[in-house]
Amino acid sequence: MMKERILQIGKTGEESLPAITTMAGLQAWEVEYLGRKSELNTLLKSLRDLSPEEKKIVGPLGNSTKQKLIALFDTKKKKLLENSIDWQAEGVDITAPGAKVAIGHLNPLTQIEHEIQDIFTSMGFVVADGPEVETEHYNFDALNFPKDHPSRDMQDTFWIKPDKKAKERYLPRTHTSGVQVRYMEAHKPPLRIIVPGKVFRNEATDASHEHTFHQFECLMVDVEGQVTVATFKYVAETFFSAFFGEKVTVRLRPSFFPFTEPSFEFDISCIICGAHGCATCKHSGWLEIGGAGMVNQRVFEAAGYKRGQYQGFAWGFGMARLAMMKYKIADIRLLMSGDLRFIRQF
Numbered sequence: 001m002m003k004e005r006i007l008q009i010g011k012t013g014e015e016s017l018p019a020i021t022t023m024a025g026l027q028a029w030e031v032e033y034l035g036r037k038s039e040l041n042t043l044l045k046s047l048r049d050l051s052p053e054e055k056k057i058v059g060p061l062g063n064s065t066k067q068k069l070i071a072l073f074d075t076k077k078k079k080l081l082e083n084s085i086d087w088q089a090e091g092v093d094i095t096a097p098g099a100k101v102a103i104g105h106l107n108p109l110t111q112i113e114h115e116i117q118d119i120f121t122s123m124g125f126v127v128a129d130g131p132e133v134e135t136e137h138y139n140f141d142a143l144n145f146p147k148d149h150p151s152r153d154m155q156d157t158f159w160i161k162p163d164k165k166a167k168e169r170y171l172p173r174t175h176t177s178g179v180q181v182r183y184m185e186a187h188k189p190p191l192r193i194i195v196p197g198k199v200f201r202n203e204a205t206d207a208s209h210e211h212t213f214h215q216f217e218c219l220m221v222d223v224e225g226q227v228t229v230a231t232f233k234y235v236a237e238t239f240f241s242a243f244f245g246e247k248v249t250v251r252l253r254p255s256f257f258p259f260t261e262p263s264f265e266f267d268i269s270c271i272i273c274g275a276h277g278c279a280t281c282k283h284s285g286w287l288e289i290g291g292a293g294m295v296n297q298r299v300f301e302a303a304g305y306k307r308g309q310y311q312g313f314a315w316g317f318g319m320a321r322l323a324m325m326k327y328k329i330a331d332i333r334l335l336m337s338g339d340l341r342f343i344r345q346f
């Protein structure tokens with residue numbers, strides 16, 4: 001009878017296991033009891049020839065026997081593996097705690113960028129971006145730079161070798177401000193964006209200057225009267241207080257940029273000394289942060305808006321400076337150096 005034969009196979013299989021002491025022995029056992037050509041497998045395959053009544057009894061028995069043998073095999077295999085290495089003789093202390101695996105992490109600049117994005121998105125701003133290789137139109141013309149403005153000079157800008165067929169000149173963008181125009185061309189106010197990104201300048205490097213650095217632009221526009229200098233000051237103070245985790249005040253000084261009118265340089269109260277005066281703020285209590293202003297109506301016009309319809313503020317400044325202030329980093333060049341001794345500190 002098939003039923004008895006299956007029970008018998010299960011029994012001899014189980015009983016023959018304890019005598020096995022080697023992996024090779026266990027493999028032979030596996031072939032004999034669980035292999036494709038094993039008796040059990042052949043029996044299971046012939047089940048289909050049985051009557052339905054017989055199938056009901058023999059089928060489940062065959063399967064449970066197979067499962068039992070598989071479980072026995074797994075346990076035995078584990079035991080053999082454990083015993084096959086004499087840990088003590090190998091000098092391995094298997095109770096010792098594991099070695100910590102070193103994993104990579106983000107550059108402090110990227111961490112700062114993420115923090116900035118978090119704060120601004122919580123204030124309803126959208127993160128926008130634009131191409132790193134920009135046209136002269138978006139980088140300069142649309143931002144109201146005069147044709148003979150000195151920053152278009154070779155000394156400040158890396159121009160891309162002109163293609164004879166190209167209608168425009170291209171350059172690695174010198175600031176993120178061009179994205180203001182690109183974004184406004186595609187969206188109508190009210191709008192609030194920040195634009196974090198890489199910019200490039202033909203400059204000699206020193207402890208506070210890099211030829212490639214990260215800026216972040218901010219732009220908020222609404223109908224006339226909705227976004228004023230007071231709005232700008234409020235947004236700036238809210239952002240910097242959240243970023244540095246303490247109350248920060250903003251001070252504006254008159255300045256000039258072609259794309260803003262009026263324009264400001266803006267400073268924040270020194271977060272190193274709490275505005276009492278220290279070496280970092282040159283005993284003034286203020287730290288210079290960057291440029292800002294109310295968007296020049298000519299920029300709105302370049303983006304296709306009607307003059308006098310909208311009002312907004314914009315600012316742009318270096319992200320590295322913020323990272324340097326927050327983490328007290330003395331030399332900007334460390335940030336992009338790829339020096340692991342530096343990176344691993346963050």
Ligand code: DAH
Nearest residue numbers: 175177291292293314315316
């Ligand atoms: N684009 C300027 C720069 O690269 C910074 C700047 C100044 C951006 C004033 C602005 C602004 O949006 O309003 O130095």
